[in-house]
Amino acid sequence: MATDSWALAVDKQESTTDSFGSLVIRSPPRGGGDAAPRKAKGTTKQVENGTEGEEKEDKAAQSLLNKMIHTSLVNTTNQVEVLQRDPNSPLYSVKTFEELRLKDELLRGVYDMGFNRPSKIQENALPMMLAEPPQNLIAQSQSGTGKTAAFALAMLSHVDPANKWTQCLCIAPTYELALQTGKVIEQMGKFYPEVKLAYAIRGNKLDRETKLQEQIVIGTPGTVLDWCSKLKIIDPKKISVFVLDEADVMIATQGHQDQSIRIQRMLPNECQMLLFSATFEDSVWKFAERVVPDPNIIKLKREEETLDTIKQYYVLCNDKDEKFTALCNIYGAITIAQAMIFCHTRRTAGWLSAELTKEGHVVALLSGEMTVEQRAAIIERFREGKEKVLVTTNVCSRGIDVEQVSVVINFDLPMDKDGNADNETYLHRIGRTGRFGKRGLAVNMIDSKQSMNILNQIEEHFNKKINKLDTDDLDEIEKISN
Numbered sequence: 448m449a450t451d452s453w454a455l456a457v458d459k460q461e462s463t464t465d466s467f468g469s470l471v472i473r474s475p476p477r478g479g480g481d482a483a484p485r486k487a488k489g490t491t492k493q494v495e496n497g498t499e500g501e502e503k504e505d506k507a508a509q510s511l512l513n514k515m516i517h518t519s520l521v522n523t524t525n526q527v528e529v530l531q532r533d534p535n536s537p538l539y540s541v542k543t544f545e546e547l548r549l550k551d552e553l554l555r556g557v558y559d560m561g562f563n564r565p566s567k568i569q570e571n572a573l574p575m576m577l578a579e580p581p582q583n584l585i586a587q588s589q590s591g592t593g594k595t596a597a598f599a600l601a602m603l604s605h606v607d608p609a610n611k612w613t614q615c616l617c618i619a620p621t622y623e624l625a626l627q628t629g630k631v632i633e634q635m636g637k638f639y640p641e642v643k644l645a646y647a648i649r650g651n652k653l654d655r656e657t658k659l660q661e662q663i664v665i666g667t668p669g670t671v672l673d674w675c676s677k678l679k680i681i682d683p684k685k686i687s688v689f690v691l692d693e694a695d696v697m698i699a700t701q702g703h704q705d706q707s708i709r710i711q712r713m714l715p716n717e718c719q720m721l722l723f724s725a726t727f728e729d730s731v732w733k734f735a736e737r738v739v740p741d742p743n744i745i746k747l748k749r750e751e752e753t754l755d756t757i758k759q760y761y762v763l764c765n766d767k768d769e770k771f772t773a774l775c776n777i778y779g780a781i782t783i784a785q786a787m788i789f790c791h792t793r794r795t796a797g798w799l800s801a802e803l804t805k806e807g808h809v810v811a812l813l814s815g816e817m818t819v820e821q822r823a824a825i826i827e828r829f830r831e832g833k834e835k836v837l838v839t840t841n842v843c844s845r846g847i848d849v850e851q852v853s854v855v856i857n858f859d860l861p862m863d864k865d866g867n868a869d870n871e872t873y874l875h876r877i878g879r880t881g882r883f884g885k886r887g888l889a890v891n892m893i894d895s896k897q898s899m900n901i902l903n904q905i906e907e908h909f910n911k912k913i914n915k916l917d918t919d920d921l922d923e924i925e926k927i928s929n
């Protein structure tokens with residue numbers, strides 16, 4: 448049992464999820480089999496009750512959900528921003544995978560995954576990661592833009608399969624995220640069977656004397672640290688590529704920041720350090736600079752969300768039953784292809800979806816007690832149009848991109864812990880309806896002084912008037928859809 452404070456934190460953190468004991472090190476399965484059963488737990492229940500630590504865990508669940516629902520690249524028209532360590536060195540970017548002169552086995556793997564050309568971030572990141580001598584890199588872009596695929600390819604390219612020891616080390620914030628990334632490495636290395644992958648995760652117990660032969664190791668910081676220092680089954684001095692994935696989630700987990708830095712300090716100076724993050728607030732940046740010396744930096748801005756193409760209304764009601772009636776009136780008056788309805792609590796969301804179902808709607812409900820996998824499946828069904836209405840709480844729905852959603856209903860307005868307007872969430876909820884030049888419609892249900900206050904704050908923040916809608920007047924509702 449661990450004695451250091453950081454190690455205790457890890458023990459604690461890693462013992463909070465189920466173990467599946469019998470997981471053993473394995474090489475990449477031929478034919479793309481699953482690495483292990485995934486038992487991702489949803490954690491929004493705890494978040495709704497709200498303590499800081501629990502909210503942090505939700506970041507990891509959110510990341511996992513994002514990974515699961517991004518089955519293809521996220522569209523982005525923004526330009527990549529590149530900051531080179533040596534501004535005088537030429538800046539290479541590639542438009543094809545051939546230009547990278549990958550081993551045939553890897554090029555086959557890439558094409559087998561259905562990739563035709565590098566993504567925006569890959570165009571610049573891949574030449575940098577594959578350059579000789581190796582270059583360090585800090586890269587930030589939103590989920591689904593191709594970061595994981597990029598560093599998986601970089602690790603596979605750097606490995607010398609003749610050497611039967613660990614050469615590439617990748618750390619991820621949670622067990623589930625590590626498995627998910629491992630799956631990408633396995634898929635990409637499908638035609639390169641000499642390269643083996645091991646998972647340094649809870650439940651994968653190895654003896655002290657074992658000398659790991661797998662060239663790539665992916666794991667969580669606590670177990671990786673154990674394998675490198677306490678058990679000495681990896682020789683950190685022989686690592687030539689170190690990847691730290693999901694840096695923003697990593698630093699939100701207690702103890703992980705320290706552990707990551709401890710691992711990094713054991714590596715040789717010439718080891719290539721790569722760090723990836725979906726967001727880049729100051730704390731992530733400070734951490735990144737400690738882990739990655741002399742970095743090149745690549746950033747890809749998020750697509751801006753805007754309220755310009757969205758018609759916004761509010762409806763005055765007395766209570767939730769009236770809100771429900773108003774909602775039914777809207778449905779009765781206009782044709783809605785697909786709608787998302789946001790509620791503040793899980794209880795309201797459950798009640799509303801039951802009521803809508805009674806009215807004959809085909810409703811999907813995203814709820815906090817569901818596992819991440821269940822949530823991913825529901826989002827996928829909704830995307831495919833199998834359900835026309837998605838009722839959800841806020842915590843469940845971040846990051847969901849459904850192009851065909853034309854109407855967003857705030858059954859409850861988004862507010863922060865202090866009961867003030869959560870403008871960012873408002874924009875994120877509503878902004879999705881008006882994407883790709885389409886026009887969207889947003890309706891806010893107001894049933895109290897507080898919600899009216901929030902609405903006013905939102906109007907003021909975005910400097911946009913939100914008009915009143917009388918949902919008892921069918922003609923008036925019809926007009927808003929024109």
Ligand SMILES: Nc1ncnc2c1ncn2[C@@H]1O[C@H](COP(=O)(O)OP(=O)(O)OP(=O)(O)O)[C@@H](O)[C@H]1O
Nearest residue numbers: 518519520562564565566590591592593594595596
């Ligand atoms: N060059 C490419 N061409 C087509 N699809 C790609 C390409 N690169 C990645 N993808 C696919 O796009 C999706 C997102 O890629 P990836 O997981 O690498 O992004 P990410 O930025 O790491 O996001 P996350 O952090 O959520 O995993 C995956 O389904 C992946 O298979």
